[in-house]
Amino acid sequence: MFTRREMLAGATALTVVSVSPARAQTGTNHEVQMLNKGTKGVMVYEPDFVTAAIGDTVTFIPTDKSHNAESIKGMLPEGAEPFKGKLNEEITITIEKEGVYGVKCTPHYGMGMVMLVAVGAPGNMDEARAVKHPPKAKKLFDELLDAVPAA
Numbered sequence: 001m002f003t004r005r006e007m008l009a010g011a012t013a014l015t016v017v018s019v020s021p022a023r024a025q026t027g028t029n030h031e032v033q034m035l036n037k038g039t040k041g042v043m044v045y046e047p048d049f050v051t052a053a054i055g056d057t058v059t060f061i062p063t064d065k066s067h068n069a070e071s072i073k074g075m076l077p078e079g080a081e082p083f084k085g086k087l088n089e090e091i092t093i094t095i096e097k098e099g100v101y102g103v104k105c106t107p108h109y110g111m112g113m114v115m116l117v118a119v120g121a122p123g124n125m126d127e128a129r130a131v132k133h134p135p136k137a138k139k140l141f142d143e144l145l146d147a148v149p150a151a
Contacts, residue, residue: 027055027095032115034060034067034105043108045069045115049144052095052119059092060085060103067105067113074131075102077124099124100148102131102141112136116144 030050038044050058060069069091070084077099085091087107095101098120105113114137129145132138 027053027057029057029059029092030117032058032060032069033063034069034113036064036066041112043105043111043113045103045105045113048115048140049147050115050117051149052117054095054098054119056095056119057092058095058117059090061090062088066107068107069103070106072102072104072114072131075100075124075128077101077119095119098122100128100145102128104137109137110134112140114140114144116141116148118148122148122150 030052032050033046035044035046036042038046040046040048045060052058062068065088068085068087068089071080071082073082076082077097080097080099080101083091083093084106095117100122101117101119103115103117112134114133125145125148128141131141133141
């Protein structure tokens with residue numbers, strides 16, 4: 001037979017073991033490839049639309065050379081930190097605010113190399129839609145913004 005003290009110690013150990021994995025979990029990491037050619041054409045991010053949650057990370061991987069990932073002024077939630085990755089280098093951002101995040105490849109922005117990250121309630125949709133873009137980027141952003149679920 002187990003003493004009351006041994007049973008309590010066993011129950012406490014079981015509780016610690018069952019809670020620890022949940023506490024150790026962090027947000028999901030979303031990987032985005034920067035490509036010369038993808039399923040939607042040339043000079044693309046794949047995927048070009050990511051639904052994320054606060055605490056998630058998004059890693060932009062320079063699968064092909066001469067690409068970067070940079071936030072677009074006016075297409076970030078209020079209080080979100082702008083970012084600019086270097087050419088040919090991986091960059092990881094951590095999502096800390098709800099809204100939409102517009103991303104461009106600096107050298108290929110005019111060719112429409114853009115993507116969107118949507119997080120929770122899209123409170124900055126009007127501001128994001130008001131940003132001026134080169135024609136190909138505008139066309140893709142119109143499609144991507146239309147795909148953002150309403151809060």
